[in-house]
Amino acid sequence: MVKEIERAGIPVVHMCTVVPISKTIGANRIIPAIGIPYPLGDPHLGEEGSYKLRMKLVKRALKALQTPVDGQTVFE
Amino acid sequence: MDKIRVVHYINQFFAQIGGEEKADIPPEIRPGIVGPGAALQQGLGDEFEVVATAICGDSHFGANLEEDTAKLLDMIAEYKPQLFVAGPAFNAGRYGVACGTIAKAVEEKLGIPVVTGMYVENPGVDMFRKDLFIIATGNSAADMRKSMPVMAALAKKLAKGEEVLGPSIEGYHERGIRVNYFADIRGSERGIQMLLKKMAKQPFETEYPMPAFDRVDPAAPVTDMKHAKIAVVTSGGIVPQGNPDHIESSSATKWGLYSIEGMDHMDKKDFMTIHGGYDRAFVTEDPDLVVPLDVLRELEKEGEFGELANYFITTTGTGTSTGNAKRFGEEFVPKLLEDNITAVILTST
Numbered sequence: 001m002v003k004e005i006e007r008a009g010i011p012v013v014h015m016c017t018v019v020p021i022s023k024t025i026g027a028n029r030i031i032p033a034i035g036i037p038y039p040l041g042d043p044h045l046g047e048e049g050s051y052k053l054r055m056k057l058v059k060r061a062l063k064a065l066q067t068p069v070d071g072q073t074v075f076e
Numbered sequence: 077m078d079k080i081r082v083v084h085y086i087n088q089f090f091a092q093i094g095g096e097e098k099a100d101i102p103p104e105i106r107p108g109i110v111g112p113g114a115a116l117q118q119g120l121g122d123e124f125e126v127v128a129t130a131i132c133g134d135s136h137f138g139a140n141l142e143e144d145t146a147k148l149l150d151m152i153a154e155y156k157p158q159l160f161v162a163g164p165a166f167n168a169g170r171y172g173v174a175c176g177t178i179a180k181a182v183e184e185k186l187g188i189p190v191v192t193g194m195y196v197e198n199p200g201v202d203m204f205r206k207d208l209f210i211i212a213t214g215n216s217a218a219d220m221r222k223s224m225p226v227m228a229a230l231a232k233k234l235a236k237g238e239e240v241l242g243p244s245i246e247g248y249h250e251r252g253i254r255v256n257y258f259a260d261i262r263g264s265e266r267g268i269q270m271l272l273k274k275m276a277k278q279p280f281e282t283e284y285p286m287p288a289f290d291r292v293d294p295a296a297p298v299t300d301m302k303h304a305k306i307a308v309v310t311s312g313g314i315v316p317q318g319n320p321d322h323i324e325s326s327s328a329t330k331w332g333l334y335s336i337e338g339m340d341h342m343d344k345k346d347f348m349t350i351h352g353g354y355d356r357a358f359v360t361e362d363p364d365l366v367v368p369l370d371v372l373r374e375l376e377k378e379g380e381f382g383e384l385a386n387y388f389i390t391t392t393g394t395g396t397s398t399g400n401a402k403r404f405g406e407e408f409v410p411k412l413l414e415d416n417i418t419a420v421i422l423t424s425t
């Protein structure tokens with residue numbers, strides 16, 4: 001799906017837990033997520049903590065979308 | 077017992093009519109064996125008879141695909157074949173496409189087994205590997221002596237309805253078909269045997285070859301985020317409560333597009349996860365963990381980006397074939413383009 005979106009010229013950021021899979025399938029902008037059952041947040045941090053973590057990741061995703069890349073890039 | 081009737085297809089070159097200068101000859105059929113048909117007959121043995129040879133120039137076929145296929149089908153049908161063999165085409169591209177096209181048409185229209193043969197880089201292989209048994213040959217006619225017996229052996233099996241084994245055993249190009257069987261040695265032992273071979277730097281054969289993935293160049297970055305329209309796509313299996321479109325919990329064959337208009341977060345009363353590949357407890361409580369609508373709404377309000385599309389697109393990623401995932405993308409991308417989506421956030425669990 002990532003590649004078909006990008007093939008159409010729409011930049012896409014892949015927020016995923018298993019970065020090697022993302023690399024294998026060919027995503028170019030990758031944000032490592034937190035955990036498989038909770039990629040964007042962490043329920044153990046409580047509602048507020050989880051929200052803050054999610055905010056940080058999504059802001060990073062927006063930044064990645066504005067960053068020129070030559071090839072597959074992981075935004076840590 | 078009557079012999080099993082076989083029709084063979086070859087191009088102008090193998091029919092010894094001529095080379096490139098004769099590549100525009102129209103379809104014809106001759107009774108009996110022509111050229112490499114002799115090797116085919118020898119490989120098939122006494123129970124089979126090559127009753128006719130269909131011939132067409134490669135360029136003529138390429139330029140008149142549909143007409144020539146129809147004409148050849150009629151000619152071939154007259155001989156009432158029970159088996160059809162095309163080529164082998166080795167690395168000849170147009171010949172490979174011709175062999176694949178006519179073999180597929182014969183299989184579909186006449187309902188008889190077909191076999192062809194090509195070199196791995198022949199474009200006909202990727203075009204027809206899912207439809208046909210294509211024996212892997214060398215890249216030139218010098219390989220005829222080796223490849224024709226392999227083609228004949230598989231053709232015999234198909235004609236007699238015998239079990240066809242895997243591609244590496246029968247010598248055909250992988251078709252992307254998985255067949256279940258009972259192994260003598262259990263998985264853990266096979267895995268350790270493979271690991272030991274790998275550690276000893278010996279060759280070993282994986283039981284789960286990864287598909288070859290193509291690559292797409294990165295799209296240009298967003299230059300004006302303040303006016304960008306962003307859409308969320310996910311493989312995390314988030315759907316409206318009740319899963320109205322019955323998206324599968326694994327090995328998905330479909331995707332869905334659902335409204336988030338007027339919502340400031342993903343409420344568990346409205347959304348659920350059907351993903352069969354992770355512990356759903358956390359996401360069931362808070363679907364924002366997969367579709368981060370709450371923070372996106374806040375960032376939208378703050379003007380960090382222009383606007384959020386009023387829907388998200390979703391499917392289940394676990395066990396889903398790359399072929400289906402690619403198709404999903406092909407199906408929903410026109411919608412993204414139509415809605416002038418500037419960028420996409422795709423989340424995966």
